[in-house]
Amino acid sequence: MLPIFRRVAIIGKYQRSAGGAMPENSREIIDCIARFVAEQGCEPALEAETAQLLDLHAYPTLDIEGIGRQCDLCLVVGGDGTMLGVGRRLASHGTPLVGINQGRLGFITDIPLDSYRAALEPILHGDYEEDVRPLMHACVMRGSECVFEALALNDVVVNRGSTSGMVELRIEVDGVFVANQRADGLIVASPTGSTAYALSAGGPMLHPALPGWVLVPIAPHTLSNRPIVLSDATQVAIEVVAGRDISANFDMQSLASLQHGDRILVRRSAHRVCFLHPRGWSYFATLRKKLRWNEGGS
Structure with missing residues (x-):
């Protein structure tokens, strides 16, 4: 089955430490995600600053405007703050976004890093929940x-x-x-x-x-x-x-x-921002996890 998204951009938000070192495994994480996207039949492209900071040159690179013009989907690896910035900048292009969270579950970056393969595969092939925000x-x-x-x-x-x-x-x-x-x-x-x-x-x-x-x-x-x-x-x-x-x-x-x-x-x-979530995603389930509500049963 062919993916419905032909060209997929990947953006990571990584800050150098005071000594100039990058966070551990950052390069490996982005490279693994890009290779997985390619394995699904899509064409991965890295956001230019992400590629430069991580010294990843095996994939085409684009600036944000280029991503908006040329890509069908954007994967944002980071937290909600990163997603907010990317969402604002890509809103005029209507590019849908998928959030992969490296830390704690986010409100809008809701796919845990350790399960991105299982979550991304159906999304890339058209099986997802659409969530449009003003x-x-x-x-x-x-x-x-x-x-x-x-x-x-x-x-x-x-x-x-x-x-x-x-x-x-x-x-x-x-x-x-x-x-x-x-x-x-x-x-x-x-x-x-x-x-x-x-x-x-x-x-x-x-x-x-x-x-x-x-x-x-x-x-x-x-x-x-x-x-x-x-x-x-x-x-x-x-x-x-x-x-x-x-x-x-x-x-x-x-x-x-x-x-x-x-x-x-x-x-x-x-303009509006369109987030794509795995099938079965629930706003209320996100609230329960983020706000630690007592679920009171199944």
Whole structure:
């Protein structure tokens, strides 16, 4: 049986240690995955930086744009942080992603490294669960000028510096005033991001099929300021009214030193990220494992 994905890209996220050495077995892991992909009848290609860092030159290499243009599938070897970055960069190309996790099970990198062969073989031949996640588009307006613009898969966070006091933020939804909030900050989270920082700050978990966002204040001065679930068809505007050392974070992308009067505008992006999971994958099973819920039976 021929695979349905002709050309498959492989991306690994590996950081050199202070002494310049690569983590143990990194080169062997990526090489084994590439050889397995080839054995299934696909054409493997390595992301250029991955190939360079690991000194792997037996396969064609492509940059991210090249992967988006030329590859039918992308395997991401790492953790959820790596997947977030790759997902944002490939979203405009619609390239589906599969996550192989080297450490603990991730929310979106859900295939354990030690069982990737059994999980990947049916996926490469068309047997998988498709999981499409929306992206957020955010920009920082300073007067009439956009000074920063980014996509986010998890969340947009406006918060105070580590040594400063509370910030005051004015919040609007579709141009309608909601509230002025004094807090350590505010999170606008997608369903994907609702199990990240927003959950730690007391927000609800949103099922990924819901077309919604959640606004979660971080340590609000007034305890009646509670999380609010919104439709993701709305535009959220957050204006910096008061405070010092305020920053905005878009997943792991940051803009420090926001000024009073800056407005952070958040809307639904035209792009989405498509994750492929092994057949039988369950969002609730992932929650049970990651959050260590008592399963209470079979």
